[in-house]
Amino acid sequence: MFTFSFNPLVLIMILPLVGIFILIFFVSNSEKNFIKFFSLTVTSITFLSSLLLWINFIESTSQFQFSQTYRLISFFNINYSIGIDGISLFFLILTTFLINLCILISWENPKFFIKEYFLCFLFLEFCLIQVFCVLDILLFYIFFESVLIPMFLIIGIWGSRERKIRAALQFFLYTLVGSLFMLSAIIFIYSVKGTTDLLILWFTDFSFTLQLILWSLFFLGFAVKIPMIPFHIWLPEAHAEAPTAGSVILAGVLLKLGGYGFLRFSLPLFPLASLYFSPLVFLLSLIAIIYGSLTTLRQIDLKKIIAYSSIAHMGFVTLGIFSLNINGLEGSIILMLSHGLISSAMFFCIGILYDRYNSRILKYFGGLAQVMPLFVIFFMFFSFSNISFPGTSSFIGEFLILIGISKISFILVSFALIGVILSASYAIWLLNRVSFGLLNIYYYNQFQDISRREFFIMFILSFVILWLGIFPNSFLYEINFSILNLFKLLFLKN
Known part of the structure; x- marks a missing residue:
């Protein structure tokens, strides 16, 4: 446990709220440059503070660290408990890292309601930090759903095209309705057990029939967030209409909430039901991998190409989670972190093209290697990372997942490998269409390579992807003991 009197986890939670308070009450809308610099300062300090958690994290324990408990509603036995383990540590760092990059990505945009735009990102950061830190299932649900509010506004107000209102409503309603099933399960658990404290419920037994029912209700809430097929309809529209920074945080962190929920709640609370289902x-995951990859091949919108490829990659994640072995579980966490970085980088690349040429239709692009060489170098690296090229972060995640599911069935491995081949097909096809061939001067006659700010963002993302791919043990050491603790809970309940 964390023994110092100062708890950096509390600081990380407070900083976005302090930033929101100052922006609302002490900064006018006309101070555009100050708003940007102030938001960047707040998110940068929050990110650096999250690195303190990693530096002071004790690898050789499975206990929750930096924990703190506050009485919230004594009469209903509801406490505000926070803490992190090896599973939540890197999701928290990923959140603060990507929010910080989102502020940089948004430096030239938006053109209107600037203060409100950055307030949405600060509030989004606050809610996401809470999701990965709270140890109470009711509070988790509250913050899990609170994420919808700023994301709905980001898509609906600052979206790029006319369908943004429809996309925002679709995103909001799909994910909200799915989560209502989870809320009913949480209310039932509280009425039966008298508590919503996660650490107490981990050691509470549910009958097999009850596990099946509760697992199904939680599954609907998490499956929509990932999203798993057939709950994926909202994702391509939301990505297509969201601004670049919105797509980055949506793909980078929000899609991971479902996978995190499976790891934190579904497996330890309902182990028998997890094994039963x-x-x-596996079936839904394989459908997502193959269907998502094939659908990606027929898209003409650059953002939808990455959106459907995300469905395929998250299919690998759910395969790893429900393999119920150490290799698969660790691989799923690494792949989620990797996808958060790579998909964010790909959406940023597409955002650069859209900002310059005001189009995301694939046929309008070609031969950019001749006029945007720096952009194409980074785009090529991210494309190869997206197909799990050895040395990149996705390779480690997918390799561990394939090892994990090989212990169950080689038929699963065979179908999963079809997805690997298809991912190479659509990634190389996209890279070739955008970067090589003839330059489409009939559509565009002015070209501009990446700026210093864009180079810095791409370089940082490339560095972290390579670091995770070449030195995965620097992440796996912290994850390992938490996964072993998860297995201990599974075996105790079985």
């Missing part, structure tokens, strides 16, 4: 999850 694992064949169903």
Whole structure:
């Protein structure tokens, strides 16, 4: 446990709220440059503070660290408990890292309601930090759903095209309705057990029939967030209409909430039901991998190409989670972190093209290697990272997942490998269409390579992707003991 009197986790939670308070009450809308610099300062300090958690994290324990408990509603036995383990540590760092990059990405945009735009990102950061830190299932649900509010506004107000209102409503309603099933399960658990404290519920037994029912209700809430097929309809529209920074945080962190929920709640609370339903999850995951990849091949919108490829990659994640072995679980966490970085980088690349040429239709692009060489170098690296090229972060995640599911069935491995081949097909096809061939001067006659700010963002993302791919043990050491603790809970309940 964390033994110092100062708890950096509390600081990380307070900083976005302090930033929101100052922006609302002490900064006018006309101070545009100050708003940008102030937001960047707040998110930068928050990110650096999250690195303190990693530096002071004790690898050789499975206990929650930096924990703190505050009485919230004594009469209903509801406490505000926070803490992190090896599973939540890197999701928290990923959140603060990407929010910080989102502020940089948004430096030239938006053109209107600037203060409100950055307020949305600060509030989004606050809610996401809470999601990965709270140890109470009711409070988790509250913050899990609170994320929808700023994301709905980001898509609906600052979206790029006319369908943004429809996309925002679709995103909001799909994810909200799915989560209502989870809320009903949480209310039932509280009425039966008298508590919503996660650490107490981990050691509470539910009957097999009850596990099946509760697992199904939680599954609907998390499956929509990932999203798993057939709950994926909202994702391509939301990505297509969101501004670049919105797509980055949506793909980088919000899609990971479902996978995190499975790891934190579904497996330890309902282990027998997780084992019982694992064949169903395998089937849906394989459908997501193959269907998502094939659908990606027929898209003409650059953002939708990355959106459908995300569905395929998250299919690998759910395969790893429900393999219920150490290799698969660790691989799923690494792949989620990797996808958060790579998909963010790909959406940023597409945002650069859209900002310059005001189009995301694939046929309008070609031969950019001749006029945007720096952009194409980074785009090529991110494309190869997206197909799990050895040395990149996705390779480690997918390799561990394939090892994990090989212990269950080589048929699963065979179908999953089809997805690997298809991912190479659509990634190389996209890279070739955008970067090589003839330059489409009939559509565009002015070209501009990446700026210093864009180079810095791409370089940082490339560095972290390579670091995770070449030195995965620097992440796996912290994750390992938490995964072993998860297995201990599974075996105790079985």
